[in-house]
Amino acid sequence: MKFTKMHGNGNDFIVIEDFERRYLKNQENIAMELCHRNFGIGADGVLFVRNTDEADIEMVIINSDGSYAAMCGNGLRCFVKYVYEKDIVKADLINVKTGDGIKSVEIKGENGITQHIKVNMGNPSFDYKDIPLSENKTLIDxxxxxxxxxxxxxxxxxxxxxxxxxxxxxxxxxxxxxxxxxxxxxxxxxxxxxxxxxxxxxxxxxxxxxxxxxxxxxxxxxxxxxxxxxxxxxxxxxxxxxxxxxxxxxxxxxNHVFMIGNAEFICEGNILMDL
Missing domain, CATH: 3.10.310.10 (Diaminopimelate Epimerase; Chain A, domain 1)
Structure with missing residues (x-):
């Protein structure tokens, strides 16, 4: 399996291209194996790169324990840098499908390298149903x-x-x-x-x-x-x-939150796995 390891401010991820959805049914076990810091590559999570008809590209995040994450800001910056610099999606504005909806990401690049990534993270919610909470409460202070x-x-x-x-x-x-x-x-x-x-x-x-x-x-x-x-x-x-x-x-x-930063490549290679 080919992989790329990246980080956003030290929050590290393994990026796997899965355009044919080959790894979809086994993605939780794959993530746990890859993210193990002694027996795998080591990371906080895995980002799967997939095609979609709903946006320019789809990002699926699986945490190191195999659980699904709807969204991750550092992961999204890594993901966008990856698809931009690998020429998968070459645009100044990239729409990414996530578990938390479609995120619009502005890219400022130079010579094909990202210099600045601005993510519209959307409008946060204090509604107990959205969080979700077990009680009808607003938890502010x-x-x-x-x-x-x-x-x-x-x-x-x-x-x-x-x-x-x-x-x-x-x-x-x-x-x-x-x-x-x-x-x-x-x-x-x-x-x-x-x-x-x-x-x-x-x-x-x-x-x-x-x-x-x-x-x-x-x-x-x-x-x-x-x-x-x-x-x-x-x-x-x-x-x-x-x-x-x-x-x-x-x-x-x-009431909209914009996150501005960049991400970094760490290494690329192949890992042997039983799928």
């Missing part, structure tokens, strides 16, 4: 007790469910995200973002990703954190998000 610990959480759907907790990063243990992820109020679990406000244009975020655990970056988590902070009037509409793996710029306009 909402007090909750999880395993005898007090949190004030803000939960929204930014492509996938995200819960944001504000404070100083030194006071958080990233492993606490596991207990929050699996709380019964979250019908499909939740990603968990611990967010520190540096100033009105700068935040720091660490993320526990549903289906992957701690990651160096999470694109949808960065967007969710910025939008939650804006909702609570903690930041302005242009926000630099600093994560362990790098930085992203987030722009909020008319």
């Amino acid at each position: 909402y007090p909750i007790i999880i395993k005898n610990r007090n949190y004030n959480i803000t939960t929204l759907r930014m492509g996938v469910p995200h819960t944001v907790i504000f404070g100083e990063l030194k006071d958080f243990n990233i492993e606490d995200g596991k207990d929050i992820e699996t709380n019964e109020i979250f019908k499909e679990g939740t990603n968990v973002n611990f967010c520190e406000i540096v100033n009105r244009n700068h935040i720091k975020v660490i993320t526990w990703e549903r289906g992957a655990g701690p990651t160096l970056a999470c694109g949808t988590g960065n967007c969710a954190s910025a939008f939650a902070a804006k909702t609570l009037n903690l930041v302005d509409n242009k926000i630099l998000v600093e994560v362990q793996g790098g930085k992203l710029n987030i722009l909020i306009e008319n």
Whole structure:
């Protein structure tokens, strides 16, 4: 199997071309094998490149534990860089079908290489049905007790469910995200973002990703954190998000979130697998 490994701010992915949908029925097991950091290539997830009649191209994301992810911001930037630089889709505006709908991505390239990727991540939702929650509640700065610990959480759907907790990063243990992820109020679990406000244009975020655990970056988590902070009037509409793996710029306009950054190739090759 041919593969390409990429990363967006340290959030790493294996990209597999699957135009004939050869791997569709076995994609969960393939992802778990490929993503294993001792017995496989090692990654947070696999991005399958597939054709579609509904957009220019389709991206399917499978997490390292074999679970399906509707959307991933860092993964989408890697995916778009891949299809652009591999001449699969050569355009300044690429429409990508995802599990969270069609995402429009603007490309600024030079000599066939992406320099700037701007993703319209859409309009986040606090509706309990969209997240989804087990109770009819709006979780904005909402007090909750999880395993005898007090949190004030803000939960929204930014492509996938995200819960944001504000404070100083030194006071958080990233492993606490596991207990929050699996709380019964979250019908499909939740990603968990611990967010520190540096100033009105700068935040720091660490993320526990549903289906992957701690990651160096999470694109949808960065967007969710910025939008939650804006909702609570903690930041302005242009926000630099600093994560362990790098930085992203987030722009909020008319309740739409735009993610601006790039992605990087790591390596390419072949891996032997029993399919």
